Structures are given as C-alpha cells and as structure tokens.
Amino acid sequence: MPSLATRPQSTLRTAPAAPNHVREMFVRWQRDRDPAAREALVRQFMPLARGLARRYGRSSEPFEDLLQVASLGLLKALDRYDTDRGPFPSFAVPTILGEMRRYFRDSGWAVHVPRGAQERALKVRDAQERLANEHGRAPSVNQLAEYLEFDIEDVIDALQAVQAYDTLSLDAPRPRADGEVVAYGDTLGQDDERYELVELDATVSAVLGHIPARERAILRMRFVEDLTQTEIAERVGISQMQVSRLLRRSLEQLRTLTQDAG
Amino acid sequence: MAEIPNLRLRLPNRPENVLVVRQALSGVAECLALDAIETNDVNTAVTEACNNVVAHAYEGGEGLLEVDVYAQADGLAVIVRDHGIGMPAADEREREREEQSLGGLGLVVIDSLSRAVEFTEPAAGGTEVRMQFGAPGKAASLALEADEQELALASERALGSNVELQVAPSAMARAVLPRVLSALAARAYFSTDRISDVQLVADVLAAKAGDSISGSYLDVGVNVAPRNLELRIGPLQTGQGESLVAAAADGLAPVIERLTDERHRVARADGSAEMLELHLVDRQR
Numbered sequence: 001m002p003s004l005a006t007r008p009q010s011t012l013r014t015a016p017a018a019p020n021h022v023r024e025m026f027v028r029w030q031r032d033r034d035p036a037a038r039e040a041l042v043r044q045f046m047p048l049a050r051g052l053a054r055r056y057g058r059s060s061e062p063f064e065d066l067l068q069v070a071s072l073g074l075l076k077a078l079d080r081y082d083t084d085r086g087p088f089p090s091f092a093v094p095t096i097l098g099e100m101r102r103y104f105r106d107s108g109w110a111v112h113v114p115r116g117a118q119e120r121a122l123k124v125r126d127a128q129e130r131l132a133n134e135h136g137r138a139p140s141v142n143q144l145a146e147y148l149e150f151d152i153e154d155v156i157d158a159l160q161a162v163q164a165y166d167t168l169s170l171d172a173p174r175p176r177a178d179g180e181v182v183a184y185g186d187t188l189g190q191d192d193e194r195y196e197l198v199e200l201d202a203t204v205s206a207v208l209g210h211i212p213a214r215e216r217a218i219l220r221m222r223f224v225e226d227l228t229q230t231e232i233a234e235r236v237g238i239s240q241m242q243v244s245r246l247l248r249r250s251l252e253q254l255r256t257l258t259q260d261a262g
Numbered sequence: 263m264a265e266i267p268n269l270r271l272r273l274p275n276r277p278e279n280v281l282v283v284r285q286a287l288s289g290v291a292e293c294l295a296l297d298a299i300e301t302n303d304v305n306t307a308v309t310e311a312c313n314n315v316v317a318h319a320y321e322g323g324e325g326l327l328e329v330d331v332y333a334q335a336d337g338l339a340v341i342v343r344d345h346g347i348g349m350p351a352a353d354e355r356e357r358e359r360e361e362q363s364l365g366g367l368g369l370v371v372i373d374s375l376s377r378a379v380e381f382t383e384p385a386a387g388g389t390e391v392r393m394q395f396g397a398p399g400k401a402a403s404l405a406l407e408a409d410e411q412e413l414a415l416a417s418e419r420a421l422g423s424n425v426e427l428q429v430a431p432s433a434m435a436r437a438v439l440p441r442v443l444s445a446l447a448a449r450a451y452f453s454t455d456r457i458s459d460v461q462l463v464a465d466v467l468a469a470k471a472g473d474s475i476s477g478s479y480l481d482v483g484v485n486v487a488p489r490n491l492e493l494r495i496g497p498l499q500t501g502q503g504e505s506l507v508a509a510a511a512d513g514l515a516p517v518i519e520r521l522t523d524e525r526h527r528v529a530r531a532d533g534s535a536e537m538l539e540l541h542l543v544d545r546q547r
Contacts, residue, residue, distance in 0.1 A: 052371075055367065093371055093374035094375060138453035139454060140453055141452075141454070144454070153281055156448050159454060159458070160285075160288075160461075223517070229458055240454060243458075248458075248465060251466075251517065252465065
C-alpha cells in the first residue's frame with residue numbers, strides 16, 4: 001500500500017462526473033422521456049437504493065416497504081439529477097434518505113425529529129412509571145428499550161430531550177398507583193419552612209427565594225432527605241422525568257443567581 | 263496560532279462506542295442550533311466514518327477511535343481518526359464506490375451528506391477522515407485557537423480510561439458532557455433515576471470547568487463497569503478538586519458530594535495539576 005508521501009491527499013469532491021454511457025442514459029430519459037433509458041438507470045442504481053434501505057432501516061419495518069420508499073427516492077433523483085453536478089450517487093443519496101426520513105417521521109427513525117421525539121419522550125415517561133411500580137425501582141435504559149421496543153439510543157435521547165420540553169404537559173395530573181388522580185399541588189405541604197434547605201449561607205438564602213416552593217421542596221428531598229427521584233416523583237405526584245427536569249433547571253438557576261449575587 | 267478542536271473523544275473502536283460519539287455530536291448540534299435534518303446528516307456521516315474504524319481499521323482487532331470536532335467560522339468540521347492499517351488505495355476506493363459495496367456505500371453516504379470530505383494517512387499511520395459541514399451562524403462564535411504546544415499536551419496525557427473526552431469549557435461542554443455520561447451510565451445498567459443524577463453531576467462539572475481547570479480543556483476519563491462509573495476529571499487548579507466536590511451547588515447542598523460515592527479522591531498528576539476521581543454507583547438491585 002502506498003504511503004502518504006508517495007501520493008497526494010485525495011478528495012472525493014474531485015470525483016469525476018457521471019461516465020459517458022451514464023450521461024447518455026440520463027439525456028435519453030430526462031430530455032427524450034425514453035422509458036427504456038429510465039429502466040436501465042433504475043437497474044444500474046437500484047443497488048444503491050437497496051443498500052440504503054438495508055443500512056438505515058429498522059428491524060421493526062418490513063424490508064419490502066423500506067425498499068419501496070427508497071426506490072421512490074431513486075426515481076425522484078433520476079428526474080432531478082444534473083449530469084454536470086458530480087457523480088449521480090452523491091446527488092441520489094440525500095434524496096433517497098430524505099424520502100426515507102419522511103416515511104419514518106412518525107415511526108421514529110430519524111434522530112431528533114421533533115414530533116416523533118416528543119411522543120417517544122412521553123412513552124418513555126409512562127413506561128418508566130409503569131416499570132417502577134411493577135418492580136419497586138426505576139428501570140434501566142435497557143429495560144425501557146426492551147419494554148417499548150425502542151432503540152437504546154431513542155431512550156437515551158428521550159431522557160435528554162425531556163429537558164427541552166418546557167411546554168410539554170409532563171406536569172399534568174396523573175393517576176397514581178392506587179388510581180386516585182392527584183395534582184401535584186395537593187401533595188405538597190403548605191408550610192414552607194418544612195422545605196427550607198439547611199445550613200444556608202447568606203448568598204444562597206437570598207437567591208433561594210427566587211426558586212419556587214415546589215422546586216425548593218424537590219431539592220430538599222433529593223439533597224437533604226436523600227430520597228431517590230422515583231420516591232420524590234411518587235410523593236409530589238409528578239413523573240420522575242419531571243423531577244429530573246426540575247432538579248436540573250433549579251440547580252442551573254441557582255448557579256446563575258449566585259453568580260449574579262457574587 | 264492554530265485552530266484547535268472544541269472537543270476530542272478517544273475511545274476503543276467498539277460498536278457500542280459509536281453511540282457515545284453520536285450522543286456527543288447531538289450535543290454539539292444542539293449547541294450550534296442545527297436543525298433536525300442537519301443534525302441527522304452530521305450524525306449519519308460521522309457514524310459511517312466511525313463504523314468503518316470499528317469494522318475495518320484494525321482488521322478485527324481493537325484500537326483507538328478518535329473524533330475531533332471543530333466549530334469554525336463557516337461551519338463544523340469533524341475528524342474521525344484511527345491508528346490502524348491505513349486506507350485502501352485510491353483506485354480501490356474508486357472501485358468500491360462504483361460497485362456500491364458496503365464500504366463503498368459508506369463513502370458515498372459521507373460524500374453526499376458533507377460539504378467536503380478528505381481522506382488522509384497521517385505520517386504516524388492510520389487514517390483520518392475530515393468532514394466539513396455547513397453550520398451557518400453559531401459555530402463561528404465558538405471557534406478556538408491556541409498554540410500547537412497546548413494542543414499537543416492535551417492529546418498526550420493518557421488517562422488510561424475506557425472513554426476519554428476533552429472539551430473546551432463552554433456552552434459545548436454543557437451540551438456534550440451530560441449526554442456522553444448518560445450514554446455511559448445507560449451502558450453500566452444505571453436506572454433512570456441514577457442517570458438523571460449523573461446528568462446533574464455532569465452539569466456541575468461542565469458549568470464549573472472554566473473556573474477550575476488548569477489549561478484549555480476539561481478532561482474527563484470514564485471507566486465503565488456494571489452499576490459503576492469511575493470518572494477522572496482534570497487537570498484542575500490546586501484546591502479545585504475538593505471545592506468541586508464540596509461546594510458544587512454554591513453552598514446549597516453539595517451536589518457532587520451527595521450524588522457520588524464517598525470514596526472520591528484528589529490525586530496529583532505530574533506534580534502540578536490535580537485530578538479528581540469520582541465514583542458513581544447505582545446500588546439498587
């Protein structure tokens with residue numbers, strides 16, 4: 001194998017445009033609408049569509065369906081490709097992937113497609129609660145993935161994504177294990193001092209006032225009483241995901257506030 | 263002055279580590295305000311390059327997978343590097359592309375989804391794939407420059423950990439560190455409870471990094487074992503190890519002390535900088 005010293009750096013961008021016989025085929029299809037040319041092009045590039053369908057498909061989707069979607073993308077690419085703009089595959093791959101993305105948008109293929117991600121986050125939240133009730137402890141990511149038939153990565157994304165869903169009704173009243181519907185406010189004691197954090201220095205006392213009572217209570221339960229987030233969720237009547245989000249947010253607020261105060 | 267990466271990941275080339283890289287990139291994407299499609303394109307292209315290192319770079323053996331991320335004036339650059347057998351000769355690559363064989367399809371995907379891609383074989387051996395992505399706007403404000411000297415220091419210090427992450431203290435650290443540690447905690451079978459705790463610890467480390475490190479990178483090495491994450495954090499200024507543990511929530515309740523195992527330890531590497539060792543354990547059966 002030649003070493004770097006004997007050969008220049010290579011760049012795929014300099015790859016040649018389509019070979020002549022392929023160009024000719026494109027002209028015959030795009031200009032003359034010759035169906036035989038299109039068929040020949042489809043035959044030549046079908047391995048690309050098939051490869052992408054196999055590579056980015058999910059086991060939960062029948063392969064034939066994926067192949068159909070990828071083929072549709074290939075046909076679109078055959079219509080739109082400009083033979084002067086580099087090799088065909090470089091143009092076709094984004095088109096085919098775009099088609100597959102659209103198809104999967106609701107079934108959760110693409111990373112970070114907002115609607116799918118939000119739905120997945122809610123499913124993860126509910127499964128978390130169900131499994132925690134069943135087993136008496138919070139589930140692992142593997143257990144959630146298996147239970148929901150999600151990828152591990154989808155579950156990890158959901159645990160992270162929840163931080164962004166300020167408007168999501170993670171907070172909505174929910175049935176408890178015993179079937180009683182309880183809104184979070186009802187389960188919080190009215191006496192504020194019960195939730196005050198111990199051993200506060202002056203700076204912190206000053207800024208803690210900016211943190212709502214419920215968040216202060218949750219901070220105390222986690223850091224002073226050493227309850228797990230699942231126990232806190234049960235006590236306050238919200239999901240563990242919401243406990244996680246509130247903890248992260250109020251710690252971040254505290255950091256900002258003490259920086260400003262200092 | 264030279265351009266230096268905002269983020270460097272060094273991991274064994276195992277399939278499960280590609281997920282760690284993808285989580286880190288999602289953090290980068292969030293920090294650069296990329297949209298869903300852009301994020302997906304970056305992730306897909308980089309995944310292909312990483313999969314290639316996993317499958318081919320060491321001929322089935324184990325070796326290092328390195329990923330560098332640069333926020334630049336005109337976008338985002340990601341380098342995926344290995345120290346393996348080097349790449350197939352150019353004509354062979356071209357043949358693979360033509361045939362759309364497995365390796366070839368990966369190259370086509372990378373080529374299609376990036377603005378530019380360059381394959382090189384560094385003098386030290388192995389292969390480097392440098393991918394450029396457009397990321398207008400936000401990336402420029404995060405671009406970093408430093409002396410070559412400083413960069414060399416950052417890459418040479420070996421932590422001997424399973425997974426190592428070096429990140430410049432910035433918004434990127436705050437977006438990347440919690441995701442990477444979450445992914446590793448998930449691998450260690452942590453419950454979602456404890457994964458959230460890990461995120462809280464990561465938030466503190468990332469937020470405090472700017473004031474506590476000595477040098478230009480926060481360096482986090484992680485050993486993953488069942489229900490156990492061992493973190494080594496450094497290089498820290500003198501006294502910062504203890505102060506991170508004790509005063510992490512600004513006098514509120516010490517976040518790191520409460521959420522990590524009590525046997526934390528501050529060690530001194532090469533006489534100057536401190537290293538903080540933390541253990542995160544999930545004790546639930």
